[in-house]
Amino acid sequence: MTVAKLFRHETILAILTVIAMIVLASLSDKFFTLDNLLNQGRLMAEVGLISLAMTFVIVTGGIDLSVGSILGLTAILLGVFWHNVGLPLPAAILLAMVCGTFAGWVNGLIITRFSVPPLIATLATLALYRGLAEGISEARSVRGYPEWFFFFGQGEVLGVPFQLWVMGIATLIAAAILGLTPFGRATYAIGANEVAARFSGIRVDATKLWIYTASGFCAALAAVIFVSRVTTTRSDMGTGLELDAITAVVLGGTSIFGGRGTIIGTALGLILIQALKNGLALSGVKGDGTIVVIGLVLIGAILVGALFDRNRGG
């Protein structure tokens, strides 16, 4: 029964997305062109990767506000390891990603070992990681990366942007893990009833630790793509990204209280938001006006979700 209901939410979302696309295409003839759509896919990939891990986090009933800061920190470290420390670029990329992943693991450790609510823990590390990025970089940007590095953010494979491939593969993997593996089952169980999950022999803390670590990893991966796309590293990269990711996940039908949600829903939520942003921009709404839309969509989606929950409960 619940499966049927989840699909119903996603069906509605899919229909909404199609309607939005049709409306936007009629508002601007530039919208529904292959170039534009592929370009939008390129822009979506970074938030997309983060949203995949965020889905797991929110399904467990947690939240990770520090992803934008982890992205910024990873980007800065990449530049510093390469430019200031003098490591070869591949090593710098790898090491920066290890650091980003470690930052996620630290989140998980604070949350599981010290029982700090995820909201508070990641709010603190949001400040800490961004602060480290600012302190390490001292607002100096790193440029002048070799040409081959730009492939990750600007290259194409078979006519499709490289990061869209990464995003696609990551989506499939995440969907398989959440939907089909014991790990996914444990994730849902923890979000729906952590105590009962523990009493059923689920390794609750270990599962959560993995998920927050994965969240750090995804943010680090997004950082590399981001740097490659914009050809520079700055310490303010990824500011506010957590909001976009949370919005996509919640819009995708994942309950903010945990226990319910799917990767397909998140993917649809991402597409809808990106389409709205792009379509509005093409229709002449100024760049920052689209942030308003995200905020409204987030609150609206949760309100509808809360009402839906209430009806279901009653």
Added chain:
Amino acid sequence: MRTEQIGDATASGAALPIELRAISKAFAGIKVVSNVSFDMRPGEVHALMGENGAGKSTLIKIMAGLYQPDEGQIIVNGAVVRFPSPKVAHAAGIATVHQELLLFPELTVAENIFLGQTPKTSLGTIDWTTMRRRARELLDELDSGDLDIDQKVLHLSVGNRQRIEIARALAQDARVLIMDEPTAALAEHDVQRLMSIVRSLRRRGVAIVYVSHRMPEIFALADRVTVLRDGHLVATRPISEVDEPGLVSMMVGRSIDRLYPPKQGTDGEVILELSGVSHRSVVRDIAFKLRRGEILGLAGLVGSGRTETALTIFGITPATQGQILIDGKPVSITSPEAARDLGIAYVPEDRASQGLIRPQTIEENIALANLKRLTRGVFVDAAKVAAEARNAISRFGIRARGPEQPVRQLSGGNQQKVVLGKWLATNPRILIMDEPTRGIDVGAKAEIHLLMRKLAGEGMAILMISSELPEVLGMSDRVLVMNGGRIVGEFDKEHATAEAVGTVMTRSYDKEQAA
């Protein structure tokens, strides 16, 4: 129902601070209180007794305004009243000292006593001076002048918090004070202190509804005692007219053996052995042996350490001392998954919060403890999961639309069978069942009892915890009694009578502990 009215109290009904007449209350079609009459006189301690599920807590919740009765009347000072909310009951002078104390940890003692009705200055602001003075006076009256009124409640012991709740009731001018298992979580010296507070309240004319299982307290404090059984009133008697065995048999009532299935087969070899197992101060020095094919009953009051012992064996609160042996080999159980992998299953006491993930389906719940076995490659095998669920549904007679029905839609008995199904699917050799039939209707109860017998007959070792004495006596091949975190008695089938077990359960062990 016959009510044995005594004395001339009802003649002057207007003086009674509260009287219940022919109260009935049903939940989901099951009558939990049926035609019960109950009255309180000013300045008396009236003990309310009965087994779990006898209807005591429903009755006191009706008095406190938390539930509305389906039938019957509530009369306060001679007038028929309705309590649509706890607030109205408060206004009528009925206060409750809760089992789980409803205090504000970060506010001071004085504020906790007066919150919601703080004294005001002429400016309408909170008058801290008066509030603190009155708090001090109230606590002095309760012989608790040693409590610092400016301290945050956060740091206080359970006994002190209870005194604050009582002071809070006095501040509200309560004429009836309901105390629900007030000594369940108290240390011995706090119990003595509480008893002297109850006596001083009685002198002030407060009527006290005293819910407790502990015989020594009942006989030391109560003026009258009312016994409920299966939602019906058994009798109301002056305490001078009853004795301990009499009370126990009034509570237990029905003959026990005919309800329970007989033992099948004989006990096998020892499979689980505990020696000197402790967890902090709640589980102390536990030692026993459990054999294959045996149902071992663990009796005791709430808080006596029964569930805590089970949680220690199951690895939720790992043992801090002592040794657990399985098949004679010492094992270390530090987590539920370790316990499960050793063949231990635990059907927990609180189905809704510990046993099941209620929004999820039957098959998802059953799969949860068996994910390793139900996985092919890296993926959960959906077909195997569904087959496992269907198997459980037919094996245990779970009444459901199918494996994909969310468990929250099932009745209590069927939910319990899902929990059982989940754990039996792990192929355990040791099954711990904590309150296996709590909140389950009679029919499902019998089915679960039959199933337990059958499992034992097939060689399962079962450790059963129950607060229902008839269940313990009827199902167990052997009974261990816990009190104060220790095992204080062991009875074999023949010697396990309600009187004998009940006495050991409720005795206070301060003398033995001191010795």
Added chain:
Amino acid sequence: MTAAALSPGRSNLHRFLSGYGQEIVVLLSIVALFVVVGAINHRFLSDTNINSIFAGNAYIAIAAIGMSMVIIAGHIDVSVGALIGVIATIAGTLAVSGYPIWVAWTVPILFAIAVNAGVGTLVAYTRIPSIVVTLGMLSILKGGLISATAGEWISNLPPEFMIAQMRPFGIPSAVWFMVALTIIASLFLRYTDFGRSIYAVGGNMEAARAAGINPERTVIGVFALHGLFAGIAGILFATQLQVIQSTVPPNLELTVITASVIGGVSILGGTGTVIGSTLAAILFACIGSALIFLNVSAYWLRAVLGLMILATVLADMARRRRAK
């Protein structure tokens, strides 16, 4: 065991120290900072610097008063920085458009109260976590601000509008506001039923309901009050410089939240004082200033903030665990 130990015979001093421990620690840190940094670099103690520490950061302390109340009630608001930015811009726009000065001062404050009362209503009745509602509000306010102003600065502000720059009795008015509002809010929290109900709701919502408090109304009221303080902070922020930048001050919400938490407000709700949050806001301002005078890059300021939040939260969790 601490329970039994703290008998009435115990000194009032001890009780005072345990009740206001966090506030005292913050106060001593401020004093220590002044002594140490002042000894290293005398200019740290110059009139201009002390003036800029106190007057320049008073609006943060004032916003932290409202934030403390919200956190004591068990909620949080991450949109306060954006709200202050919006308030400042509205006030500046009204002032340069020729409206009476009192309109330019009060209308934005009323707007802030209305916005936050709306947030409070959503939080109270839909049970959506306040973090999510205010995250949404953050992006609405931020996006709305930038798209409405296109980032243009507001200048040529009328001099009589610049309330933060006035100096009654030789002390900047922002400091007067900070001190007065901290005292008023402290008295309010201690001596009114509404003030106490904030603690009750944050400490144990169900018990509060049982004691006859309406938790929903309390939450809405707290958010509205928070709006009032944020509004006043916004006006002071708008009038402290000759131009209004029409942007959201970076990190402002974090600084405000951190001030509350470091000042002794437990992030889990139910406890804390606004004197603590005001002291903590001053402490941050001192740290920020000290970093400059010690030739440490100010870029590390946020990392220091993050570490301080983390340390305080971990200490709070440890304290609660011990209490159990």
